[in-house]
Amino acid sequence: MQIVVPLWRRGFAQYIDGWIVLDTMSSIPDWELAMPGRNAPFALAGVRNPNEILSFVEEYGLLRHSAHDGQAREAFVDWQEEVARLNRIMAWHIASLRGAVEGESAAREMAHMINEGRGDLVVRTNIRVDPDAPRGFVWQRVAQAKTLISAIYHELDELIEAERDMRYCDDCKRVFLVGDPRQQYCNVTCANRAAYHRRAARARAAANHVDAGSAGL
Numbered sequence: 001m002q003i004v005v006p007l008w009r010r011g012f013a014q015y016i017d018g019w020i021v022l023d024t025m026s027s028i029p030d031w032e033l034a035m036p037g038r039n040a041p042f043a044l045a046g047v048r049n050p051n052e053i054l055s056f057v058e059e060y061g062l063l064r065h066s067a068h069d070g071q072a073r074e075a076f077v078d079w080q081e082e083v084a085r086l087n088r089i090m091a092w093h094i095a096s097l098r099g100a101v102e103g104e105s106a107a108r109e110m111a112h113m114i115n116e117g118r119g120d121l122v123v124r125t126n127i128r129v130d131p132d133a134p135r136g137f138v139w140q141r142v143a144q145a146k147t148l149i150s151a152i153y154h155e156l157d158e159l160i161e162a163e164r165d166m167r168y169c170d171d172c173k174r175v176f177l178v179g180d181p182r183q184q185y186c187n188v189t190c191a192n193r194a195a196y197h198r199r200a201a202r203a204r205a206a207a208n209h210v211d212a213g214s215a216g217l
């Protein structure tokens, strides 16, 4: 199902005294958040400090405010709470896909968290005129979110329903959506860093071996 968030604002933000403050002058207005994208839940779950939140805001915007409502700041503690919640749901999903039984009450708790997070999202049926379609129109359901955070919970819900595999990156330990089953790292940066460390470790091991050899051991 397509997700639509009407007119969002994203861009430069600052961390000021426990608040994430979007710069309304320099940020990009009216970004049509037609699709926050599969990666949005993981991008949010992966933030670990105020700076990483600022990068997220640059790409996606604030969680509950588009600045159209006159609000351009959100408390850091509220962000931390959402990040913790998303990670909890993802950890549960990862474990349950691998057969770890947390039971029905845990599943209910997760569903409850998703419903809470999705908040005011409504599903609407839209008619899109398309002369090439057999009926001359396309009947489509659209999830209409009022906030970025509700779109993110909805996106995560779709992935869980589809039983999409998620995994912890071997390098940074952030959760990522598995595309290729052989994938061990969340992105190229982590894969390269891990490869570099492996090479360095091999070089050290070889050097130690030489030292041991020259010492007659």
Ligand SMILES: [Zn+2]
Binding pocket: 169, 170, 171, 172, 173, 174, 185, 186, 187, 190
């Ligand atoms: Zn990683």
